[in-house]
Amino acid sequence: MDAERAFVAALVAISIYLSWLVVRPFFTFVALAVFLAYTLWPLQRRLAPRFEERLGPRLAPRAAALALMLGATVLFVLPFLLLVRVVVRQAVAVVEGVQSGAIDVAFVREFIDSDLGQELVSMAQSGLGRVLQETPGVVGGASNALVGVTVLGFVLYYLLVDGADAVAWVREVVPLGPDVREELFAELDRLTYAVLITQGVIAVVQAVLTGIALAVLGFSNVLFWTVLAVVLGLLPFVGSMFIWIPAGAFLLATGDLVGGAALLVYGFGVVNLTDNYLRPVVGGRSANLNPSILVVGIFGGLAVFGFAGIFVGPIVLGFAKSLVAVAAREYA
Helix, strand or coil, X not given: CHHHXXXXXXXXXXXXXXXXXXXXXXXXXXXXXXXXXXXHHHHHHHHHHHHXXXXXXXXHHHHHHHHHHHHHHXXXXXXXXXXHHHHHHHHHHHHHHHHHCCCCHHHHHHHHHCHHHHHHHHHHHHHHHHHHHCCCCCCCCHHHHHHHHHXXXXXXXXXXXXXXXXXXXXXXXXXXXXXXXXXXXHHHHHHHHHHHXXXXXXXXXXXXXXXXXXXXXXXXXXXXXXXXXXXXXXCCCCCXXXXXXXXXXXXXXXXXXXXXXXXXXXXXXXXXXXXXXHHHHHHHHHCCCCHHHHHHHHHHHHHHHHHHHHHHHHHHHHHHHHHHHHHXXXXX
């Protein structure tokens, strides 16, 4: 009997390891699909019954999942198209400004060559380079990205359709007592919710602060840049600095020394404070984690898992803490 159990345990361990090797190349996309499914599941649960009268109980969850995926796709694609439109328009405006003499190219070059300019350029390059370097699955070429998006779509669809059955199956096969099992599932649910909400809230706060500064200084397309700052605010090392640093440099280049300097000081002194202070404090409280553990989880997760590690890292560390506490209490 012991030999049989050992053999089965070895088979399980080997199968899990081989499964990890299969999933690993597209882990970022799979993880993003899981988080999207977790976020959209309350909507799926409410939307599916509305399709039952017309499509029946079998097709209703599938129709609801497709509707949610279509809506999510529109929400992602439209901002991207708007981004391309605005970037092209701003690039044309910059070229026209250089040609007319409104933008002092010599001043820009002088500013970039200065110690402050070099420091800002170095920070921007290191931040963006770190994110791109540690996210090979997302930017590893058009073909990889296409396959990854396909994987994300399929995983998201079937999690929305059969997610409840998958969770029920995990509950069934986990060899733990009902009380311990439900406690761990509740803890994992709380951690996931806290991490996702915290990252989103901090990104929105950063974006609003950036948008207010741009509006006060008279920039156009403030709403667009604010929405873009929300996306960038999710990225450690990057954040909304890729909006307010170029904006400050632009003001300096066009002769608005007071506005440009004020925006840079405001960005480093106020906007960055939300990323460096509010993220660990708010996140640590909502996830019941020490801020240092949350910070290590964010940056360590990014290094190990790529972009998805921003969310996976803190959840892994938080769940490990809860698991150790339960093990010490129940099985020590």
